[in-house]
Amino acid sequence: MLEVLDEYGKVPLPPYIQHAAEKSDESRYQTVYAKYPGAVAAPTAGLHFTDELLQQIRDKGCEEVFVTLHVGAGTFQPVRVENLSEHIMHSEWYSISPEAAEKINKAKAEGRRVVCVGTTSLRTVEASASQNPEGKVRAESADTRLFIKPGYEFKVCDAMVTNFHLPKSTLVMLVSALCGRDEILAAYKHAVDEKYRFFSYGDACFLEKKVNQ
Template sequence: MTKQDFNFYLPEELIAQDPLKDRSSSRLLVLDKETGEMQHRIFKDIVEYLKPGDCLVINNTKVIPARLIGEREGTGAKVEILLLKRQENDIWEALVKPGKKARVGSKICFGGGLLTCEIIEIVAEGNRLVKFYYSGIFEEILDQLGQMPLPPYITHQLEDKNRYQTVYAKYEGSAAAPTAGLHFTKELLEQIDKKGITIANVTLHVGLGTFRPVKEDNILDHHMHSEFYQIEPEEAEKINQIKKNGGRIICVGTTSCRTVESAADDNGFVRAGSGDTEIFIYPGYRFKVLDALITNFHLPESTLIMLVSALAGREHVLKAYEEAVKERYRFFSFGDAMFITGK
């Protein structure tokens, strides 16, 4: 398979630049993975498609304000740092721009000296390991100086930081939001709970690897970056109990999907614990846990459209995307949603 097999035409004006005021008023395209049949609904209608005895798996990661703008010591030149992954204490793996001048030993100052860092190593993909120096609590300083790491295709300023968080975000560590979860409100989750649907929490800290473009023509040559995940014993038990009882496992977002599939044994039962995953799901993959998926509309030729194609079939997915373009759905992080299900 080549990356061109997952290409589609997308007018630039369909890329959503701002979130809707009401999270649950996004549009919802319902796709039957078996037949390719489609329905057009509103996201809050998702409750109608969930049945008592189902399990909804959500990713409770929290996005950190990971983008820092600083000045290089000595020259005052502007430097942008995007925090990707905490390695230990005050050492982070980061993306540094401009990269050519970000040599080992370079020092960068933020907020007039409130925070400084030194580049201590160049690692894979040209990323840097940076060590931070400060007085006080790092998270509080980051909250004060950092910006939300919105994807490059979103050019508008985000007025409210919380709109790039899910309402159930809990554990800090993501460099990007698990965007399928942005459509849920607390009221909608209460309705789902009252209907007898089990809600299970998993944690996967989203890195930029999920969103990096596939550069190789042959998708099998693409290397996924590792992301940290964790599943508590009681949450694994919820998923496994529903599976045993014949209920559906419905993941909210590709991150929840990748978490449960990474943690599953050969019989499709989820093991509690934590680790790093580099799982790459593309057509031909046999899902061990997931039965249905709530997701957003993804970039052409991305690993995410490959994942949804593995679930619903490439032809069905590309036809659904063509329909979404025709019907003027909003795409990507702040866009509309899709529910991939079956009979």
Template sequence: MYSLSDFDFDLPQELIAQMPLPERSASRLLEVDGDRRADRSFADVVDLLAPGDLLVFNNTRVLKARFFGAKDSGGKVEVLVERVLDTRHVLAQVRASKSPRAGSRIRLADAFEVTVGERAGEFYTLQFPSDVFDLIDAHGRLPLPPYIEHAADDFDEKRYQTVYAKEPGAVAAPTAGLHFDQALLDRLQDKGVRFAYVTLHVGAGTFQPVRTENLAEHKMHSEWYTMPPETVEAVRAAHAAGRHVVAVGTTSMRALESASQSGTLAAGSADTTLFITPGYTFKTVDRMITNFHLPKSTLLMLVSAFAGYRQIRAAYAHAIEKRYRFFSYGDAMLLTKNTQC
């Protein structure tokens, strides 16, 4: 049985990528298949996939979800939208010297006021005066991960978004998808690789480390996903043809596996709190593309469950030795499911 300390590692600060590369597909790619590792470039993914393989992308779109403002008392406030509930209401983190009262008002971006509703765990319900998406797009700021040390600029607004982003609702990017540009997608399609899409709106909890040594005590953050019927059919067709289903990122993985808990992949929409740790039996995904993840994170536990704990430890040690770039703007891995786990 693994514990939290089993997923810790030392990472040199200079390996945390602070900016994306000028070209999306110019990242490095570490291929991991059991104990075999190969250093490649990300564009090599075309050669590593076969005609009929299915890439499953998360088409969520990152919101400009961060706001700075002031309470009606004058106190400064920082708001991070976690989830859009409907066209007028959101769940949000509210950072202030004193917790806001239900019914009080907060002025955001010196542009509009929201009304504070009831508290829901660590979040507050906020009522917007008009369409949530319009106000977020017009006045919000892109919420870069906490380990990126510069404020988001116009370049980040373009690059911290996949080229196929469609459904607004995430507060963090599905970063494995950031490596794909349109030219690479065209090359994959020309080869006969098939594409399908899920939507999982990534929450800020994706950056939170696990804080309990006993993993069974960890409460996974909740995220909303949608599994379209056409994606279910594409997965079934790929497997029927003996081809691989390849999750692009841990978010696509979580959506696919969450929708497979009955034993077979099913269409629909739901909240997921699925916490994947070593010992989990994967039901749908055969391979995955993913970035390098934070120590003690649920994402590191997920990839360890998929590719093998020992194999991931060795791969991360190799990546550090070879100076791969880590986290959201960093390099990637192509992992094959380890059936010996």
């Protein structure tokens, strides 16, 4: 089946990209560290990272950890309710290896920052930690419907790299939960004023968790 899909299938570009998938999208819409098939969309914050950049990050003493989340089509769905408690969050499958869980928990115990690349990585580690009374990441494979919105208490993530997201989306709510709604609105206004590029093939930003959050 996978061989047939590879031969005849097209890259599943997001619905807001108007042009049909081109040959170049097979490499452009894929991270250099992608390993396991299953997602219906790329974790687009990772598109900014090249092998050379990853090596530069390692050379600066940063430790990298890889986790897996299969992005679902629901990631593109807007929130259509006024009361967020009525929103039905889409389910996504994630997997964290024993080595990854150990490294993440060790970093937190030592007071080092955990920087997530993309909302997918953030949702993965927070989904795992939210199921643990101690707030630690566990080695596991599971489905999650975790809806991260303002008021959420972060257990793992201290900062993140992410693109600029669609309005009225759960992803905008996620970054607002991390940094504060007013801060995100100000950042997005700056991005619009300066003509930054939004969405999957767009620019990235570095966001830090709001102090005392």
